[in-house]
Amino acid sequence: MSHASIKDVAALAGVSMSTVSNVLNNPGRVAPDARDRVQRAIEQLGYVRNAAARQLRLGSSKLIGLALINISNPFFTDVASGVEEAAREAGYSVLLGNSASRPDGETGFLELFEKQQVDGVLIVPSGDVFDKLDELRRRGTPSVLIDRVDDRNAFSSVSTDDVVGGSLAAKHLLSLRRRKLWFIGGMLDVKQMRDRLEGFRAIVANHPGVTLRVETDERVDVTSGREIGRRIASIPEQYRPDAVFAANDMLALGVIHGLTAIGLRVPQDVAVIGYDDIAFSEAAAIPLTSVRQPSRRMGSAAATLLIEELADPQNFRHRSVVYEPQLMVRASTAASKGI
Amino acid sequence: MSHASIKDVAALAGVSMSTVSNVLNNPGRVAPDARDRVQRAIEQLGYVRNAAARQLRLGSSKLIGLALINISNPFFTDVASGVEEAAREAGYSVLLGNSASRPDGETGFLELFEKQQVDGVLIVPSGDVFDKLDELRRRGTPSVLIDRVDDRNAFSSVSTDDVVGGSLAAKHLLSLRRRKLWFIGGMLDVKQMRDRLEGFRAIVANHPGVTLRVETDERVDVTSGREIGRRIASIPEQYRPDAVFAANDMLALGVIHGLTAIGLRVPQDVAVIGYDDIAFSEAAAIPLTSVRQPSRRMGSAAATLLIEELADPQNFRHRSVVYEPQLMVRASTAASKGI
């Protein structure tokens, strides 16, 4: 009734366990007729390999752990798709965890991953997980960072240059003659946020007369964006920003909604630019200008890097792949001011 | 250098392996000082339980497999959040698979799940996986369906009444005096699609003079919605629909984009209603009217059902939980026709 084992298959096929194992792993080494009998026995019993036993024996699970901050942000699911694709091609499966769902966040997941004996970890770090990652590696589980470089270069990483991304956004807004800018983002203890702001600010600093105000909130989702949008809309015109750079698209989409709900026009009254360029941005009724990160490619590159390291841990040299972000100009900033 | 085992811990603490095991599983049964020594040894060695070995011994992995059609649809990630929450509370972890990423689709994932010895499976079935699920159950792995009922009532399920949902959409559109309706959806071999259409059509049938055209496409995402939107916009007014019911929100959002890009007004020229009510719908610049499914709740209910079954497989009676969909009226249909 329960799961059949290799032993059952062997008995039914009238061969030894190792022959069955060979049929599974080295079909070439086994005589055709024995192979056929084993195959039939497998079918008949509905035999399925027990990964736990295999893993225990082999010391490898052929599993990669992917730790995401927030699975409901399409940027991350795009990354995940890329990871899965590359992993599958190399014969790995992906154990997906989203830290938002755990009280203990990313650390909790890393522990689960380790217990499950994943061969390696892919992580989009938000908090400070480097100690934990170091520990993991000392015990033989390597990891690759996504969307974030490791300053000490102790881990491979795949990211987009967020400083450049921030400056792209600023240049674009300034070229549109916007002068009163807001940066809206998550907590600045997250490196990605800091970098985007840094790039943005550096450009603004070269433009005397242009003001920049920084607003941060713990939540970086559509709802919190909408609240900020409404707040902006209620500010008298002379104090109101004429452009907003939101540190991710969900936020930006929310801001537009909050703004327009109160009658402001985007981009005429307030231009809005986001970050990530998720699919919804292009399809929004006011298509969103956004700084694109090649999310899917980042995912597959990270997985590839990890798999390379797994294949030859000794000789592998850590690498940092940094992509250039790309400005996607759309309606949310396209028209000139005040028209 | 590699992973420390219970044996190493035992040696360092100067106790037997079983004492270490007891510290881990029945701390009460072990003398305080021995316990302390073991604890310290665990810390010092950075010992982490090997789930594979534990699983092999116990026959249970404390893992639930969740098979989703498409991880980039926020509806599914919301379901996943609900699942994770309920699972975590009960001490289970979730192995997440999205069938879109596999050439062999859901079946491929079910096989992975079985190999990984998940204790149970949660699945949003699209194709015909019942044979496979039957097989799984025969070998001791139960499953619960999400977003779909099993006609034979052989599996528990959690779903929303899609027929009612479809009729809600139709009634709303008709109350707005729309007469030329289009249904846009995925392939009709997917039960959910059929049901939504059925409910929609049943209402329309009672209204002589109202026409309904059905358009299906394999892809049900923003891009394909946009293409259809553009196509509609290019139709001369007298043949053009005055309302569209899209079978999910990603499609609907795309349709609106395609429509407005060519200068049509939503809802004045064409009213658009979606399905699922994902977060982006409310925040879209033309907020989308949608039939809401309680995605998160569906996820947690399904997980709860599965966990109950796992706890007492003998006496568990399959149950079908059916939620009522809810019409969320927003701007994409709100204004009357032609204004």
Add this chain to the structure above:
DNA sequence: TTGAAAGCGCTAACAT
């Protein structure tokens, strides 16, 4: 309260 030993299902080295 603690320890010794068996065995979960699998693979691989070795023997035939």
Add this chain to the structure above:
DNA sequence: ATGTTAGCGCTTTCAA
């Protein structure tokens, strides 16, 4: 080409 056997790390009787 096939079989025998040891052992991966853990839990769990059973005995002390």
